[in-house]
Amino acid sequence: MAPTPARLTLKPGTAWQDAWRRSLAAAPEAFRSDRVLNLWAGRWHADGRALAATSPLDASPIVGPPRLDGPAAQQAVRAALDQHRAWRHVPLAERRARVGATLDALTGHRELLALLLVWEIGKPWRLATADVDRAIDGVRWYVENIDVMLAGRTPLPGPVSNIASWNYPMSVLVHAMLVQALAGNAVIAKTPTDGGVACLTLASALAVREGIPVTLVSGSGGELSEALVRSPEIGCVSFVGGRDTGARIATAVADLGKPHILEQEGLNTWGIWNFTDWVGLAGVIPKLFDYGKQRCTAYPRFVVQRTLFDQFLAAYLPAVRSVRAGHPLAVDDPQDPLPELDFGPLINAAKAKELSDQVAEAVDRGAVPLHRGSLSDGRFLPGQDTSAYLAPVTLLNPPPSSPLFHAEPFGPVDTIVLVDTEAELLAAMNASNGALVATLSTDDPDTFDRLAPQIRAFKVGRGKPRSRGDREELFGGYGASWRGAFVGGDLLVRAVTEGPAGERAPGNFPDYRLIP
Missing domain, CATH: 3.40.605.10 (Aldehyde Dehydrogenase; Chain A, domain 1)
Incomplete structure (x- = not known):
């Protein structure tokens, strides 16, 4: 940032x-x-109990x-x-x-x-x-x-x-x-x-x-x-x-x-197996943080072949550090266009705290923090409330007892699981008993054709993210x-x-x- x-x-x-x-x-x-x-009934009614609400932007x-x-x-x-x-x-x-x-x-x-x-x-x-x-x-x-x-x-x-x-x-x-x-x-x-x-x-x-x-x-x-x-x-x-x-x-x-x-919901996963296009992967990583991964087709889990982990990190970490977050309406000058941010706040402060607590608990139980962004690097108005904001976090090997192991976080928290065999790769990619999308990055088309049908996601991309799709899809x-x-x-x-x-x-x- x-x-x-x-x-x-x-x-x-x-x-x-x-x-x-x-x-x-x-x-x-x-x-x-x-x-x-x-x-x-085709008409507008002033019924119901109107509730108070605050904006996630600044708690106003x-x-x-x-x-x-x-x-x-x-x-x-x-x-x-x-x-x-x-x-x-x-x-x-x-x-x-x-x-x-x-x-x-x-x-x-x-x-x-x-x-x-x-x-x-x-x-x-x-x-x-x-x-x-x-x-x-x-x-x-x-x-x-x-x-x-x-x-x-x-x-x-x-x-x-x-x-x-x-x-x-x-x-x-x-x-x-x-x-x-x-x-x-x-x-x-x-x-x-x-x-x-x-x-x-x-x-x-x-x-x-x-x-x-x-x-x-x-x-x-x-x-x-x-x-x-x-x-x-x-x-x-x-x-x-x-x-x-x-x-x-x-x-x-x-x-x-x-x-x-x-x-x-489902835990959408991205598998890395016998893969070499690290430049291409690095270009995709920031886009995966759109809207703070608060979407049904977000990818919060990477399943990585252990022997490729060092090369994966060399591509991943600079990319995640480039993610831009902050107040979506804050500008340097009143004449400037609105900023090109990857995400702003989470839906509310309670969600931001819940994820922060889950990260802390996962680390206490053995997960390794590989990256922790800081809100001090974000774009915020002077003195604004930032309680609904969470900087990107990446954890290695979340413990099976953690919700981050098996459930969709719906926020800017990535987890990485290392595997040694194709069987482990598939088991880790299928951790949530079904998903909407998944991706497998591998250089070998035959490997993709053999493994992709065993991934329990409705859409499986080869080296590219899949989306909900529109129109004919x-x-x-x-x-x-x-x-x-x-x-x-x-x-x-x-x-x-x-x-x-x-x-x-x-x-x-x-x-x-x-x-x-």
């Missing part, structure tokens, strides 16, 4: 108060001076979610079914036109949506704008290709219920909602507990203006799950989040026989990292529509799996 300049300043026009004022002007129906509203107050209770959520679900019954009969040409108009409106408010993401979930500007752009561009592709995807298919009997984590409100949640609506379904979404409510509220307001049947509610998962998962009105459940919550939802939808898409998971229908391309549409009698969507089900 570069040394911090003497005094940084907040970029003019980017303060939370500026973002909030612009949101009030853009969608006065959805915002009040001190809170956001819930959206159900921002607006929190207006949490409904279970009975109110059930009322919202029943109203969504009424919307669904009307919307499913709207001609496809009209649905395409309305979704297209929504995308135009989102494009017109691109910078405001991105600024809200910066304040609410701590994304650097480059990544926040990319999140907005991926949502818009991805849904446009579906608008252009939906005719073929819907041939012989009909909407579900009830609305799609969306429960997603906070890290990608636009490119995951809004993207899914608009494609589901394009396919003929009313959509329900729960705002993530940890952030993104204002961004989602603005996006939903723009969609509702164009006649899209959106329901947006806030509340605790425990209180709203009965309505959003178990209600007979729900036609499909789409979930993105952790394994514990995902397992409970999986049990519920299995009992009820509901269509479902459940994306869950499938996405799913193996083992405990996924339950239900796969998505991507026409599979996303198939997952939220009905086809020929007896058809089952490809996915990770107990008795069926599509091998990508």
Whole structure:
């Protein structure tokens, strides 16, 4: 990280108060001076208990979610079914036109949506704008290709219920909602507990203006799950989040026989075996720290052939030391563009402390600290609160008793495991019983072709990181990292529509799996 300049300043026009004022002007129906509203039955309601919230950027107050209770959520679900019954009969040409108009409106408010993401979930500007752009561009592709995807298919009997984590409100949640609506379904979404409510509220307001049947509610998962998962009105459940919550939802939808898409966490790994392109690897390492590895396709684990460890470290350590972190809106001069950072804060101070404690505990139990970054090297405003920030950390051989050994840290903590045989390599890469992505770096194509099918990840890259993907590319998971229908391309549409009698969507089900 570069040394911090003497005094940084907040970029003019980017303060939370500026973002909030612009949101009030853009969608006065959805915002009040001190809170956001819930959206159900096609109208905005000042119901629910508005919670206090702080920004991960600097712990300053921002607006929190207006949490409904279970009975109110059930009322919202029943109203969504009424919307669904009307919307499913709207001609496809009209649905395409309305979704297209929504995308135009989102494009017109691109910078405001991105600024809200910066304040609410701590994304650097480059990544926040990319999140907005991926949502818009991805849904446009579906608008252009939906005719073929819907041939012989009909909407579900009830609305799609969306429960997603906070890290990608636009490119995951809004993207899914608009494609589901394009396919003929009313959509329900729960705002993530940890952030993104204002961004989602603005996006939903723009969609509702164009006649899209959106329901947006806030509340605790425990209180709203009965309505959003178990209600007979729900036609499909789409979930993105952790394994514990995902397992409970999986049990519920299995009992009820509901269509479902459940994306869950997994420890994505990068294996190094009989490999020599260290310059290429060093160029990739900083990019793997995008958004502080707070994403489902992050790579927090390297599994390295022991005889290559010295060469790996020679490539890895200079690369990780170049990672840039700090306040995403801090500039040297008011006229400067926003900084090109790899990441800002974690989602909150509690998460930063949790990871710091896990690192300390792992070291106490025998892990070797190979790298510890310092917040003193970051870009921060004078005197700002940095409690949600964590500098990169790299540990060698975390003990099996540590959560860092078998679980996704969801933060800028890398772990390295050394192995001597191919069998050990595969065992270490499969430590979490299923993952979304993995990579194997090896010079020998035959070795890759032989080992890659034994790695329990949905996508395995050869020397390159894999991502969630967009448009035609499938996405799913193996083992405990996924339950239900796969998505991507026409599979996303198939997952939220009905086809020929007896058809089952490809996915990770107990008795069926599509091998990508």
